[in-house]
Amino acid sequence: MADLSVNFAGIKSPNPFWLASGPLTNTGYQVSKAFDEGWGGAVWKTVGEPVINVSSRLASIDYGERRMMGLNNIELISDRSVEDNLKEIAEVKRRFPHHAVIVSMMFESNPKLWADMVKQVEDTGADGIELNFGCPHGMSERGMGSVIGQVPEYAEQITRYATEGSSIPVIVKLTPNVTDVRMPGRAAVAGGANALSLINTINSVMGVDIDSWMPIPQVDGRGSHGGYCGPAVKPIALHMVSSLYNDRRIRVPICGIGGIETWRDVVEFMLLGSQAVQVCTAAMHYGFRMVRELTEGLNDYLNRRGIAQVSQIVGGAANRVGDWNDLRLSYSFQVVAKIHEEKCIGCNLCYIACEDGAHQCIDRIPGQKNPVVRAEDCVGCNLCSLVCPVPDCIEMLPVDHGVSETWRQRQERLSSLS
Amino acid sequence: MAIELHQDSRFQEVVPPLSPKEAMEEANRCYYCYDAPCIKACPTGIDIPVFIRQIATGDLEASARTILDANILGATCARICPTEALCEGGCVRNEDSRPVSIGRLQRVATDHARTANVPDLPPLPVRGRGRVSVVGAGPAGLGAAAVLCRMGYHVDIYDEKDEGGGLDTFGIVSYREPIAVSLWEVSLVKKMGATFHFGVRIGRDLEWTQLRSQSDAVIVAVGLGRVPRLEIPGEDLPGVWDALDLVEATKTQPLDDISLGKRVVVVGAGNTAVDAATCANRLGAEEVTVLYRRGQDAMPAYQYEYVFAKQDGVIYRWWTVPVEILGHGRVEALRCLRTRAAEGKETDRRATLEVIPDSEFIMPVDAVIRAIGQEKPLNLWEAIGAQTQNNRVVVDPETFETSVRGVYAIGDCLAKPGEATVVGAVADGKQAAWAIHRQLAKVV
Numbered sequence: 001m002a003d004l005s006v007n008f009a010g011i012k013s014p015n016p017f018w019l020a021s022g023p024l025t026n027t028g029y030q031v032s033k034a035f036d037e038g039w040g041g042a043v044w045k046t047v048g049e050p051v052i053n054v055s056s057r058l059a060s061i062d063y064g065e066r067r068m069m070g071l072n073n074i075e076l077i078s079d080r081s082v083e084d085n086l087k088e089i090a091e092v093k094r095r096f097p098h099h100a101v102i103v104s105m106m107f108e109s110n111p112k113l114w115a116d117m118v119k120q121v122e123d124t125g126a127d128g129i130e131l132n133f134g135c136p137h138g139m140s141e142r143g144m145g146s147v148i149g150q151v152p153e154y155a156e157q158i159t160r161y162a163t164e165g166s167s168i169p170v171i172v173k174l175t176p177n178v179t180d181v182r183m184p185g186r187a188a189v190a191g192g193a194n195a196l197s198l199i200n201t202i203n204s205v206m207g208v209d210i211d212s213w214m215p216i217p218q219v220d221g222r223g224s225h226g227g228y229c230g231p232a233v234k235p236i237a238l239h240m241v242s243s244l245y246n247d248r249r250i251r252v253p254i255c256g257i258g259g260i261e262t263w264r265d266v267v268e269f270m271l272l273g274s275q276a277v278q279v280c281t282a283a284m285h286y287g288f289r290m291v292r293e294l295t296e297g298l299n300d301y302l303n304r305r306g307i308a309q310v311s312q313i314v315g316g317a318a319n320r321v322g323d324w325n326d327l328r329l330s331y332s333f334q335v336v337a338k339i340h341e342e343k344c345i346g347c348n349l350c351y352i353a354c355e356d357g358a359h360q361c362i363d364r365i366p367g368q369k370n371p372v373v374r375a376e377d378c379v380g381c382n383l384c385s386l387v388c389p390v391p392d393c394i395e396m397l398p399v400d401h402g403v404s405e406t407w408r409q410r411q412e413r414l415s416s417l418s
Numbered sequence: 419m420a421i422e423l424h425q426d427s428r429f430q431e432v433v434p435p436l437s438p439k440e441a442m443e444e445a446n447r448c449y450y451c452y453d454a455p456c457i458k459a460c461p462t463g464i465d466i467p468v469f470i471r472q473i474a475t476g477d478l479e480a481s482a483r484t485i486l487d488a489n490i491l492g493a494t495c496a497r498i499c500p501t502e503a504l505c506e507g508g509c510v511r512n513e514d515s516r517p518v519s520i521g522r523l524q525r526v527a528t529d530h531a532r533t534a535n536v537p538d539l540p541p542l543p544v545r546g547r548g549r550v551s552v553v554g555a556g557p558a559g560l561g562a563a564a565v566l567c568r569m570g571y572h573v574d575i576y577d578e579k580d581e582g583g584g585l586d587t588f589g590i591v592s593y594r595e596p597i598a599v600s601l602w603e604v605s606l607v608k609k610m611g612a613t614f615h616f617g618v619r620i621g622r623d624l625e626w627t628q629l630r631s632q633s634d635a636v637i638v639a640v641g642l643g644r645v646p647r648l649e650i651p652g653e654d655l656p657g658v659w660d661a662l663d664l665v666e667a668t669k670t671q672p673l674d675d676i677s678l679g680k681r682v683v684v685v686g687a688g689n690t691a692v693d694a695a696t697c698a699n700r701l702g703a704e705e706v707t708v709l710y711r712r713g714q715d716a717m718p719a720y721q722y723e724y725v726f727a728k729q730d731g732v733i734y735r736w737w738t739v740p741v742e743i744l745g746h747g748r749v750e751a752l753r754c755l756r757t758r759a760a761e762g763k764e765t766d767r768r769a770t771l772e773v774i775p776d777s778e779f780i781m782p783v784d785a786v787i788r789a790i791g792q793e794k795p796l797n798l799w800e801a802i803g804a805q806t807q808n809n810r811v812v813v814d815p816e817t818f819e820t821s822v823r824g825v826y827a828i829g830d831c832l833a834k835p836g837e838a839t840v841v842g843a844v845a846d847g848k849q850a851a852w853a854i855h856r857q858l859a860k861v862v
Contacts, residue, residue: 064446064474345510352452364453389449390514 002302003309004295006040008276009169009195009253011127013100015040016266016310017294020257020278021104021130021173023075024288028088032095034283038291041100043197043278046077046132047085047121048106048144059206059217060230070232071281072206074217074224076138077106082120090124102128102171105162106135106144109154114161121168128168131159131193133184134175134200137226146200149175152187159191169194171255174240176233177203181240182247189250196244197255197278199237201227230281234259238272242321245273261290263297270310271317325408332405335380335396337362337373343393344370350384350394358383426673428700429592432726433497433522441526445474448518451510456520459508461845462489462561466505470523482531485524486539490564491557491603493528494586495841496521497595500720504841532602538609542568548858551576551633552612553620556584557840558829559639560607561847562854567610569855575612576629578619582607584641585830586840588666591693593700597669626801634824635854638802638811639847641830642792642838648685652743661686661694661789668697679784680704683752685740688718689837691789695732698787706732707781711739711757715765718837739773743786752781794833809833817853818846824857826850 004015018041019025019034026045034042057075060068078085085103093101103126107113121129132139133149140146148154155172163170172188174181176199185196203225207216215223237258244250256274260266261282269277282290302310339350339362346369354362361377362384373384385394405413436444448470456466464485472481485492501507501521509517530536546569552559555577563573581587582604587597608614618624630636645660647653657679667676682698684691687710698706708727710717713736717724727734735754742753756777762769794809805812805821810833813819818826828846830838 065443345513346451346455347449347510348452348454349449 002299002307004040004299004302006276006311008100008255009128009171011041011100011102011169012098013040013276014098015295016270016274016276016298017291018042018100018102018255018276018278019283019288020280021045021132022280022284023073024280024284026078026080028092031088031092031101034288034291035092035096035099037288038295039099039288041102041127041276043102043104043130044085044089044126046104046106046135047082047117048077049108050081051076051079051138053079054219056217056219059226061206061232068230068281068285070204070206070228071230071284072204072217072226072228073201074137074219074226077104077132077135082117086120086124089121089126093125093127100128101126102130104130104132104173106132106139108142108144109148109158109161111161114158115165118162118166122166126168128171128194129162129166130171130173130197131162131188132173132200133158133188134173134177134198135227136175136177136201136203137224146175146177146203149173149184149200150178152183155184156187156191159188159193163192163194171195171197173200173257174198175200176236176240176258180243182243182250185244185247186249189252193252195253195255196250197257198240198244199233199258201229202233202236204228229259231259231261234265238268241269241274242272242318245315245318246322263294263301266294266298267301267313270313271315272321273315273318275311275314323408326406328404328406329410330379331401332403333398333400335382335398336375336378337380337382337384338375338395338397339370339373339384340393340395341370343390345390345393346370347389349387349389353383353387426592428673429668431497431596432593435529436519436522436526441473441523444519444523445470447511447515448474449510455508455510456505456518459504460488461504461839461841462495462848463845464488464492464505464524466520469527470518470520473523473527478527478530479534479536481527482536483539485527486531486606489841489844490560490606491586491840491844492524493532493599493603494557494590494595495844496524496528497599498590499841500722500837500839502722503720532599538606539564539568541570544855545570546855546859548572548634549574549632550635550637550854551629552637552639553577553629554584554639554641554829554831555579555582555604555614555616556639556641556829556843557586558641558831558843558847559584559637560603561844562637562639562828562851563607563612563847564610565848565851566854567607567612569851571855571858573612574615574633575607576615576618576620576624578617580616582614582616588669589662591665591697592669593696594693620798621801630825634858636825637847637850637854638798638820638825638827638831639829639843640795640798642833643795644793645690645788645790646793648740648788648790650740650742652745652749655743655745655749656747657745657749657785658743659694659785659787661690661787662792664697664787665690665693668701673701676701678703679749681781681783682706682785682787683740683781683783684708684787684789686710686789686791687712687734688789688791689720689723691787692719692723692727692732694787694789695727696730698785699730699732703785706730707783708732708734709738709740709754710734710736711771712759712767712769713737713764716767716769718767720837739771740786741778744780749783749786752783752786754779754781792830795831798831816849817857818850819853826854 021043031042061070063069135145172193253275256269257278351371361374388394450467469481469484505520506517549572552575583600586600682703744751756774757771759769760772829843
């Protein structure tokens with residue numbers, strides 16, 4: 001058995017799987033049930049001045065026959081009183097002393113209020129605080145949530161309100177609705193944040209009912225922008241996690257969030273720098289039970305690779321993600337498509353994709369089932385291998401042209417010549 | 419409508435329709451191949467990836483239009499095409515999973531068109547003027563008429579029956595295709611402007627020369643005739659049936675009016691024999707036996723038809739030939755002999771047979787159904803003056819024109835070697851229609 005336990009900025013957890021702050025961590029009942037079923041931690045649904053919600057609140061987009069590839073919500077933070085939430089947090093913590101209980105908080109920009117609330121949260125025995133600087137709907141219109149996360153100065157200031165009086169770790173949850181997530185990330189660190197978590201939801205309009213012309217979701221005929229999450233957002237989250245992990249000015253633990261559904265997703269987030277992860281949409285979709293597949297999958301993965309402790313993989317692939325300017329240029333290195341004819345089923349999807357959407361370097365040969373790549377014209381874009389429905393039928397073979405040169409190196413070489 | 423529709427649960431369609439959910443799942447299995455092999459495998463060239471994608475994107479109306487544009491009998495073909503030999507046989511997913519259920523998806527789209535009053539097909543961009551007569555309102559004739567009508571030709575269709583559709587209407591068992599489906603297809607061609615003349619037999623009600631002289635071109639699409647006689651004693655006893663007459667009776671009469679008895683023998687082992695045997699079973703026969711003078715390997719029926727018959731409990735007696743039907747006033751027994759291949763392989767349908775000495779036996783039976791093929795319309799070819807070869811009318815393989823200028827022959831009446839299909843007949847019709855247009859419009 002691999003050791004899956006984590007120590008995230010001082011927060012100890014039996015495994016790296018935490019439930020993200022959201023509808024699924026609204027009550028002591030839910031969080032206790034989740035811990036019973038194997039989750040290592042939970043971020044309590046954001047505690048703040050109780051809100052009044054609207055109905056309906058969620059909408060999703062499907063892809064093919066799969067439901068909820070992306071989910072959007074316009075639900076606000078907790079609509080329960082601070083007292084009720086803190087009382088249940090304390091009860092859960094008493095019952096699960098070895099699990100990670102993190103309290104998401106959102107209050108207006110008042111240092112006294114923050115100092116008071118941080119104290120009250122600490123008194124519950126909670127292991128940490130997460131500052132919600134990301135909620136992109138509703139709260140943002142009231143000067144909280146993502147409007148804080150979008151302005152580094154605000155983010156630093158509010159972070160400081162929380163960290164100054166806190167004896168437990170403070171995690172800042174960042175919004176992806178920014179141009180460069182490193183800026184608010186650095187600001188949070190400057191404000192004393194002990195860790196960062198990301199991404200919060202992405203601003204979105206889910207759709208329009210083309211029969212009624214109503215927005216989706218709608219509240220009695222009107223809609224609004226809401227937070228987008230689910231498997232569809234994973235690539236955006238991975239980019240942001242890696243860019244923070246690789247930023248020299250940010251040296252705090254990162255908790256990865258965004259579209260995690262399987263243990264494979266968890267491994268990817270960890271390889272790009274996440275020490276722990278948070279899951280929301282997938283657990284809302286399938287229930288808390290899905291943590292079993294995460295746990296067994298991650299454990300088996302580590303065992304197969306002979307890795308004893310899960311923290312050993314953190315950031316393992318992050319240094320391979322960086323600037324485009326450090327990639328070898330195609331005269332230096334490229335890949336070339338090769339269609340394995342014995343695997344080809346003759347759908348011609350690679351042909352038409354290359355012909356119309358790429359570089360016209362796949363030929364059809366009369367009387368022959370498989371198309372053929374004109375290797376000398378192939379730029380190695382991967383499109384054919386992506387559209388091919390047969391696993392491993394189209395292989396992208398590396399071709400090293402000898403010289404090794406990136407754009408940066410090329411620019412240096414040319415400027416030294418002149 | 420001349421035909422009273424009989425809905426009898428015993429003859430309910432065997433293959434259920436796909437539910438909307440099943441249809442969506444199945445449609446999403448299609449890879450949307452480019453220059454797809456399924457299209458090439460369809461004689462009428464239906465753009466299958468497109469019609470399936472239109473189902474997947476929730477536009478059943480467009481899906482049906484895509485199908486019917488290429489094949490006006492798309493609803494019939496969705497049910498009775500030998501898809502495993504055609505489109506589904508060509509599906510690339512045979513290689514990585516199982517083929518997409520193209521036939522059943524086609525049924526989803528065409529059922530929608532049939533029940534939801536989908537707008538008519540638009541005229542074709544190619545326009546022509548002239549009068550074309552079509553003899554026979556079956557699949558081939560309808561296939562030709564649809565194209566000609568959409569080009570603007572004046573089309574008259576003559577048929578000796580009192581309804582259109584030919585074998586689709588009268589010869590396909592209801593549990594494969596309800597009669598309403600075929601009649602709807604006839605109505606489509608009617609709406610396109612074709613004029614139907616029912617109850618008209620060429621040579622009896624209308625002289626061939628008159629028909630020829632009043633038309634710029636004539637298409638002969640009369641299909642094949644009755645099942646030939648066995649030419650054995652006792653064949654005229656009550657209880658001896660032509661398989662096609664039996665199927666027609668099940669579609670046009672109340673089933674309780676048809677009396678076959680408990681023990682039924684079907685002679686022949688083609689697809690029509692399966693129809694006859696499974697009809698007999700549904701009509702209450704307790705023991706249905708198919709006699710075939712050759713072995714199973716030479717059986718002309720599709721494998722899935724054979725399986726269907728076996729699932730109905732039909733008994734097959736191979737290497738058996740009836741030699742006399744016995745009975746006083748009606749069929750009571752059948753005298754049979756066993757056969758074997760004298761020369762050639764047992765699997766070869768052309769191998770000469772010989773009777774095994776002392777192999778005679780007598781089967782007690784209540785009905786004998788002939789299903790040994792259909793007669794060719796030789797008299798018609800003679801009346802027309804069209805050249806024949808080996809009892810088959812000679813046509814140009816590209817245009818389907820006979821040796822008589824302006825007279826075309828298509829569909830089953832060509833008696834082409836191999837299995838005759840509805841989709842093949844429609845394809846003939848389309849091809850002949852275009853040839854006629856090229857001729858009449860003087861297009862090179």
